[in-house]
Amino acid sequence: MSTATVTPPDAEAKGAPKLILDARNVTMRFGGLVAVGDVSMEVREGEIVGLIGPNGAGKTTFFNCLTGMYKPTEGQVSLFGTTIPPKPRAVVKAGMARTFQNIRLFGNMTALENVMVGRFCRTSSGAFTSIIRGPKFRREERETTERAHELLKYVGLGASAHVLARNMPYGDQRRLEIARALATDPKVLLLDEPTAGMNPKETEQAMELIFKIRDSGLAVVVIEHDMRFIFTLCDRVLCLVRGEVLVQGTPGEVQSDPRVIEAYIGAADDEDEEVEALELETTFSAATHDEEDGR
Numbered sequence: 526m527s528t529a530t531v532t533p534p535d536a537e538a539k540g541a542p543k544l545i546l547d548a549r550n551v552t553m554r555f556g557g558l559v560a561v562g563d564v565s566m567e568v569r570e571g572e573i574v575g576l577i578g579p580n581g582a583g584k585t586t587f588f589n590c591l592t593g594m595y596k597p598t599e600g601q602v603s604l605f606g607t608t609i610p611p612k613p614r615a616v617v618k619a620g621m622a623r624t625f626q627n628i629r630l631f632g633n634m635t636a637l638e639n640v641m642v643g644r645f646c647r648t649s650s651g652a653f654t655s656i657i658r659g660p661k662f663r664r665e666e667r668e669t670t671e672r673a674h675e676l677l678k679y680v681g682l683g684a685s686a687h688v689l690a691r692n693m694p695y696g697d698q699r700r701l702e703i704a705r706a707l708a709t710d711p712k713v714l715l716l717d718e719p720t721a722g723m724n725p726k727e728t729e730q731a732m733e734l735i736f737k738i739r740d741s742g743l744a745v746v747v748i749e750h751d752m753r754f755i756f757t758l759c760d761r762v763l764c765l766v767r768g769e770v771l772v773q774g775t776p777g778e779v780q781s782d783p784r785v786i787e788a789y790i791g792a793a794d795d796e797d798e799e800v801e802a803l804e805l806e807t808t809f810s811a812a813t814h815d816e817e818d819g820r
Protein backbone atom coordinates (compact mmCIF):
# COMPACT_ATOMS: atom_id res chain seq x y z
CA MET A 526 0.00 0.00 0.00
CA SER A 527 1.63 3.28 -1.05
CA THR A 528 1.67 6.42 1.06
CA ALA A 529 1.54 8.87 -1.84
CA THR A 530 -1.12 11.52 -2.20
CA VAL A 531 -3.76 10.74 -4.77
CA THR A 532 -5.95 13.18 -6.65
CA PRO A 533 -9.56 13.13 -5.48
CA PRO A 534 -11.60 10.95 -7.86
CA ASP A 535 -13.63 12.46 -10.70
CA ALA A 536 -16.71 10.96 -9.08
CA GLU A 537 -17.12 14.25 -7.22
CA ALA A 538 -20.29 14.76 -9.21
CA LYS A 539 -22.08 18.09 -8.92
CA GLY A 540 -23.98 18.25 -5.67
CA ALA A 541 -22.80 14.83 -4.46
CA PRO A 542 -21.76 14.83 -0.82
CA LYS A 543 -18.02 15.02 -0.31
CA LEU A 544 -16.07 11.78 -0.57
CA ILE A 545 -14.48 11.06 2.81
CA LEU A 546 -13.28 7.46 2.80
CA ASP A 547 -12.18 5.75 -0.37
CA ALA A 548 -11.00 2.15 -0.15
CA ARG A 549 -9.79 0.89 -3.51
CA ASN A 550 -9.29 -2.74 -4.52
CA VAL A 551 -8.37 -3.91 -1.05
CA THR A 552 -7.12 -7.50 -0.91
CA MET A 553 -5.90 -9.35 2.18
CA ARG A 554 -4.39 -12.80 1.81
CA PHE A 555 -3.36 -15.11 4.63
CA GLY A 556 -1.24 -17.73 2.90
CA GLY A 557 -3.60 -19.32 0.41
CA LEU A 558 -6.74 -17.82 1.95
CA VAL A 559 -8.16 -14.68 0.36
CA ALA A 560 -9.93 -13.16 3.37
CA VAL A 561 -10.71 -9.93 1.47
CA GLY A 562 -10.63 -9.96 -2.32
CA ASP A 563 -10.57 -6.74 -4.31
CA VAL A 564 -13.09 -4.85 -2.18
CA SER A 565 -13.76 -1.19 -2.96
CA MET A 566 -15.94 1.05 -0.83
CA GLU A 567 -16.66 4.77 -0.92
CA VAL A 568 -18.13 6.59 2.04
CA ARG A 569 -19.46 10.10 1.64
CA GLU A 570 -20.16 12.84 4.14
CA GLY A 571 -23.24 12.17 6.27
CA GLU A 572 -23.61 8.56 5.16
CA ILE A 573 -24.20 5.45 7.22
CA VAL A 574 -22.92 2.46 5.27
CA GLY A 575 -23.67 -1.11 6.35
CA LEU A 576 -21.41 -4.11 5.88
CA ILE A 577 -23.13 -7.47 6.11
CA GLY A 578 -22.23 -11.04 5.22
CA PRO A 579 -22.14 -14.50 6.77
CA ASN A 580 -19.57 -15.49 9.42
CA GLY A 581 -16.05 -15.53 8.00
CA ALA A 582 -17.02 -13.33 5.02
CA GLY A 583 -14.10 -10.97 5.70
CA LYS A 584 -15.93 -8.01 7.30
CA THR A 585 -13.63 -7.61 10.33
CA THR A 586 -10.56 -8.26 8.19
CA PHE A 587 -11.68 -5.45 5.89
CA PHE A 588 -11.99 -3.12 8.91
CA ASN A 589 -8.51 -4.24 10.00
CA CYS A 590 -7.19 -3.26 6.56
CA LEU A 591 -8.97 0.12 6.69
CA THR A 592 -7.55 0.94 10.12
CA GLY A 593 -3.95 -0.13 9.54
CA MET A 594 -4.11 -3.15 11.83
CA TYR A 595 -3.32 -5.23 8.76
CA LYS A 596 -1.24 -4.07 5.85
CA PRO A 597 -3.38 -5.07 2.86
CA THR A 598 -1.72 -7.34 0.35
CA GLU A 599 -3.05 -5.03 -2.35
CA GLY A 600 -5.07 -1.84 -2.59
CA GLN A 601 -5.12 1.50 -0.86
CA VAL A 602 -7.19 3.46 1.61
CA SER A 603 -7.63 7.24 1.30
CA LEU A 604 -9.22 9.79 3.59
CA PHE A 605 -10.13 13.14 2.04
CA GLY A 606 -8.10 12.23 -1.07
CA THR A 607 -4.90 11.39 0.78
CA THR A 608 -3.70 7.82 0.97
CA ILE A 609 -3.11 6.82 4.56
CA PRO A 610 -0.23 4.56 5.62
CA PRO A 611 -1.40 1.23 7.06
CA LYS A 612 -0.50 2.10 10.65
CA PRO A 613 -3.16 2.42 13.37
CA ARG A 614 -1.76 5.66 14.80
CA ALA A 615 -1.58 7.31 11.37
CA VAL A 616 -5.15 6.21 10.62
CA VAL A 617 -6.48 7.66 13.88
CA LYS A 618 -4.58 10.92 13.31
CA ALA A 619 -6.02 11.13 9.79
CA GLY A 620 -9.55 10.96 11.23
CA MET A 621 -10.78 7.36 11.31
CA ALA A 622 -11.68 5.56 14.53
CA ARG A 623 -13.21 2.18 15.27
CA THR A 624 -14.72 -0.12 17.84
CA PHE A 625 -14.01 -3.84 18.09
CA GLN A 626 -16.14 -6.96 17.64
CA ASN A 627 -14.50 -8.33 20.80
CA ILE A 628 -14.61 -5.36 23.16
CA ARG A 629 -11.12 -3.99 23.87
CA LEU A 630 -11.34 -1.76 26.92
CA PHE A 631 -8.89 -1.36 29.75
CA GLY A 632 -10.89 -3.33 32.31
CA ASN A 633 -9.05 -2.02 35.37
CA MET A 634 -9.49 1.60 34.36
CA THR A 635 -12.63 3.66 34.90
CA ALA A 636 -14.95 4.63 32.07
CA LEU A 637 -13.55 8.17 32.25
CA GLU A 638 -9.94 6.99 32.02
CA ASN A 639 -10.76 4.78 29.05
CA VAL A 640 -12.15 7.77 27.17
CA MET A 641 -9.18 9.92 28.19
CA VAL A 642 -6.85 7.34 26.62
CA GLY A 643 -8.63 7.90 23.31
CA ARG A 644 -8.06 11.63 23.66
CA PHE A 645 -4.28 11.48 24.05
CA CYS A 646 -3.66 11.21 20.33
CA ARG A 647 -4.95 14.81 20.08
CA THR A 648 -2.86 16.27 22.90
CA SER A 649 0.60 17.64 22.36
CA SER A 650 2.35 17.28 25.73
CA GLY A 651 5.55 15.29 25.25
CA ALA A 652 7.17 12.92 27.75
CA PHE A 653 9.20 15.73 29.36
CA THR A 654 6.18 18.03 29.90
CA SER A 655 4.27 15.06 31.33
CA ILE A 656 7.00 14.19 33.82
CA ILE A 657 7.44 17.71 35.14
CA ARG A 658 3.64 18.25 35.00
CA GLY A 659 4.07 21.80 33.76
CA PRO A 660 1.21 24.28 33.08
CA LYS A 661 0.74 23.06 29.50
CA PHE A 662 0.37 19.48 30.71
CA ARG A 663 -2.07 20.48 33.45
CA ARG A 664 -4.17 22.55 31.03
CA GLU A 665 -4.32 19.69 28.54
CA GLU A 666 -5.19 17.21 31.25
CA ARG A 667 -8.04 19.42 32.45
CA GLU A 668 -9.37 19.79 28.90
CA THR A 669 -9.03 16.05 28.28
CA THR A 670 -10.98 15.28 31.45
CA GLU A 671 -13.73 17.77 30.56
CA ARG A 672 -14.04 16.40 27.03
CA ALA A 673 -14.14 12.82 28.33
CA HIS A 674 -16.99 13.73 30.72
CA GLU A 675 -18.86 15.38 27.83
CA LEU A 676 -18.44 12.29 25.65
CA LEU A 677 -19.61 9.96 28.40
CA LYS A 678 -22.73 12.10 28.75
CA TYR A 679 -23.15 12.11 24.95
CA VAL A 680 -23.28 8.30 24.79
CA GLY A 681 -25.55 8.08 27.85
CA LEU A 682 -22.92 7.04 30.41
CA GLY A 683 -22.67 10.31 32.34
CA ALA A 684 -23.39 8.55 35.63
CA SER A 685 -20.77 5.82 35.12
CA ALA A 686 -17.63 7.96 34.83
CA HIS A 687 -15.93 6.40 37.84
CA VAL A 688 -17.05 2.79 37.33
CA LEU A 689 -14.34 0.31 36.33
CA ALA A 690 -14.88 -0.76 32.73
CA ARG A 691 -14.87 -4.45 33.66
CA ASN A 692 -17.76 -3.91 36.10
CA MET A 693 -19.99 -2.24 33.52
CA PRO A 694 -22.87 -4.09 31.85
CA TYR A 695 -22.07 -5.38 28.40
CA GLY A 696 -24.21 -2.83 26.54
CA ASP A 697 -22.55 0.01 28.46
CA GLN A 698 -19.10 -1.33 27.55
CA ARG A 699 -20.06 -1.16 23.89
CA ARG A 700 -21.16 2.47 24.31
CA LEU A 701 -17.96 3.22 26.20
CA GLU A 702 -15.96 1.91 23.22
CA ILE A 703 -17.89 4.35 21.02
CA ALA A 704 -17.09 7.23 23.42
CA ARG A 705 -13.41 6.30 23.35
CA ALA A 706 -13.42 6.22 19.56
CA LEU A 707 -15.18 9.62 19.45
CA ALA A 708 -12.50 11.04 21.76
CA THR A 709 -10.03 10.87 18.87
CA ASP A 710 -12.16 13.43 16.94
CA PRO A 711 -12.80 11.19 13.93
CA LYS A 712 -14.50 12.08 10.68
CA VAL A 713 -15.34 8.44 10.01
CA LEU A 714 -16.40 5.95 12.66
CA LEU A 715 -16.21 2.20 12.03
CA LEU A 716 -18.37 0.02 14.28
CA ASP A 717 -17.84 -3.75 14.34
CA GLU A 718 -21.04 -5.39 15.61
CA PRO A 719 -22.02 -2.57 17.98
CA THR A 720 -25.18 -4.34 19.17
CA ALA A 721 -23.79 -7.86 19.67
CA GLY A 722 -25.07 -9.12 23.03
CA MET A 723 -27.50 -6.23 23.49
CA ASN A 724 -31.16 -6.61 24.38
CA PRO A 725 -33.79 -5.00 22.09
CA LYS A 726 -34.00 -1.82 24.20
CA GLU A 727 -30.21 -1.35 24.16
CA THR A 728 -30.18 -2.04 20.41
CA GLU A 729 -32.79 0.69 19.90
CA GLN A 730 -30.68 3.11 21.98
CA ALA A 731 -27.57 2.16 19.98
CA MET A 732 -29.43 2.98 16.77
CA GLU A 733 -30.47 6.38 18.14
CA LEU A 734 -26.87 7.05 19.19
CA ILE A 735 -25.54 6.21 15.72
CA PHE A 736 -28.10 8.51 14.08
CA LYS A 737 -27.04 11.26 16.51
CA ILE A 738 -23.37 10.70 15.62
CA ARG A 739 -24.21 10.88 11.90
CA ASP A 740 -26.23 14.07 12.47
CA SER A 741 -23.21 15.61 14.19
CA GLY A 742 -21.33 15.39 10.87
CA LEU A 743 -19.54 12.04 10.94
CA ALA A 744 -19.75 9.27 8.38
CA VAL A 745 -20.33 5.81 9.85
CA VAL A 746 -19.60 2.31 8.59
CA VAL A 747 -21.28 -0.44 10.59
CA ILE A 748 -20.91 -4.22 10.55
CA GLU A 749 -23.92 -6.07 11.95
CA HIS A 750 -25.72 -9.39 11.72
CA ASP A 751 -29.01 -7.84 12.89
CA MET A 752 -30.68 -7.16 9.54
CA ARG A 753 -33.55 -5.12 10.88
CA PHE A 754 -30.99 -2.84 12.53
CA ILE A 755 -28.90 -2.56 9.34
CA PHE A 756 -31.81 -1.94 6.99
CA THR A 757 -33.34 0.69 9.26
CA LEU A 758 -30.09 2.49 9.93
CA CYS A 759 -28.09 2.51 6.70
CA ASP A 760 -28.21 4.59 3.54
CA ARG A 761 -26.25 1.94 1.62
CA VAL A 762 -25.35 -1.66 2.31
CA LEU A 763 -22.54 -3.88 1.01
CA CYS A 764 -22.87 -7.64 1.34
CA LEU A 765 -19.55 -9.50 1.49
CA VAL A 766 -19.33 -13.20 0.77
CA ARG A 767 -16.06 -15.14 0.87
CA GLY A 768 -14.16 -11.87 0.91
CA GLU A 769 -15.86 -10.32 -2.11
CA VAL A 770 -18.66 -7.82 -2.56
CA LEU A 771 -21.64 -9.89 -3.69
CA VAL A 772 -24.24 -7.12 -3.75
CA GLN A 773 -24.30 -3.44 -2.86
CA GLY A 774 -27.06 -0.88 -2.97
CA THR A 775 -29.80 0.73 -0.95
CA PRO A 776 -31.27 -1.32 1.91
CA GLY A 777 -34.31 -2.00 -0.31
CA GLU A 778 -32.15 -3.30 -3.16
CA VAL A 779 -29.99 -5.49 -0.93
CA GLN A 780 -32.78 -7.02 1.14
CA SER A 781 -34.79 -7.95 -1.93
CA ASP A 782 -31.81 -9.56 -3.71
CA PRO A 783 -32.21 -13.36 -3.56
CA ARG A 784 -28.43 -13.83 -3.80
CA VAL A 785 -28.06 -12.34 -0.32
CA ILE A 786 -30.36 -14.89 1.37
CA GLU A 787 -28.78 -17.68 -0.67
CA ALA A 788 -25.35 -16.57 0.51
CA TYR A 789 -26.39 -16.83 4.14
CA ILE A 790 -28.01 -20.25 3.67
CA GLY A 791 -25.11 -21.49 1.51
CA ALA A 792 -22.59 -20.41 4.15
CA ALA A 793 -24.36 -22.35 6.91
CA ASP A 794 -22.09 -25.23 8.02
CA ASP A 795 -24.69 -27.25 9.89
CA GLU A 796 -28.40 -27.54 10.55
CA ASP A 797 -28.33 -24.97 13.38
CA GLU A 798 -26.74 -22.34 11.17
CA GLU A 799 -29.23 -23.20 8.42
CA VAL A 800 -32.11 -22.59 10.84
CA GLU A 801 -30.45 -19.26 11.73
CA ALA A 802 -30.24 -18.38 8.04
CA LEU A 803 -33.92 -19.20 7.54
CA GLU A 804 -34.80 -17.04 10.56
CA LEU A 805 -32.78 -14.35 8.85
CA GLU A 806 -34.91 -14.77 5.75
CA THR A 807 -37.98 -14.02 7.90
CA THR A 808 -36.20 -10.93 9.23
CA PHE A 809 -35.39 -9.84 5.69
CA SER A 810 -39.02 -10.05 4.63
CA ALA A 811 -40.21 -8.44 7.90
CA ALA A 812 -37.81 -5.54 7.29
CA THR A 813 -39.12 -5.25 3.72
CA HIS A 814 -42.73 -5.12 4.95
CA ASP A 815 -41.85 -2.55 7.60
CA GLU A 816 -40.40 -0.38 4.86
CA GLU A 817 -43.45 -0.86 2.65
CA ASP A 818 -45.68 0.10 5.59
CA GLY A 819 -43.56 3.21 6.10
CA ARG A 820 -42.42 2.05 9.58
Ligand SMILES: Nc1ncnc2c1ncn2[C@@H]1O[C@H](COP(=O)(O)OP(=O)(O)OP(=O)(O)O)[C@@H](O)[C@H]1O
Pocket residue numbers: 555558560578579580581582583584585586587626
Ligand atom coordinates in the same frame (compact mmCIF):
# COMPACT_ATOMS: atom_id res chain seq x y z
N1 LIG B 1 -4.91 -13.11 11.20
C1 LIG B 1 -5.49 -14.06 10.44
N2 LIG B 1 -4.79 -15.12 9.99
C2 LIG B 1 -5.37 -16.06 9.21
N3 LIG B 1 -6.66 -16.05 8.83
C3 LIG B 1 -7.41 -15.02 9.27
C4 LIG B 1 -6.87 -13.97 10.09
N4 LIG B 1 -7.85 -13.07 10.36
C5 LIG B 1 -8.96 -13.53 9.74
N5 LIG B 1 -8.69 -14.70 9.09
C6 LIG B 1 -9.64 -15.49 8.28
O1 LIG B 1 -10.23 -14.61 7.36
C7 LIG B 1 -11.59 -14.96 7.12
C8 LIG B 1 -12.46 -13.76 7.39
O2 LIG B 1 -12.54 -13.55 8.79
P1 LIG B 1 -13.27 -12.29 9.42
O3 LIG B 1 -13.05 -12.34 10.89
O4 LIG B 1 -12.84 -11.08 8.70
O5 LIG B 1 -14.81 -12.58 9.08
P2 LIG B 1 -16.12 -11.79 9.52
O6 LIG B 1 -16.90 -11.52 8.28
O7 LIG B 1 -15.77 -10.65 10.38
O8 LIG B 1 -16.89 -12.91 10.34
P3 LIG B 1 -17.85 -12.77 11.66
O9 LIG B 1 -19.19 -12.34 11.15
O10 LIG B 1 -17.87 -14.17 12.21
O11 LIG B 1 -17.21 -11.81 12.59
C9 LIG B 1 -11.88 -16.15 8.02
O12 LIG B 1 -11.73 -17.33 7.25
C10 LIG B 1 -10.81 -16.04 9.09
O13 LIG B 1 -10.51 -17.30 9.62
Ligand SMILES: [Mg+2]
Pocket residue numbers: 584585586626
Ligand atom coordinates in the same frame (compact mmCIF):
# COMPACT_ATOMS: atom_id res chain seq x y z
MG1 LIG C 1 -16.14 -10.11 12.33
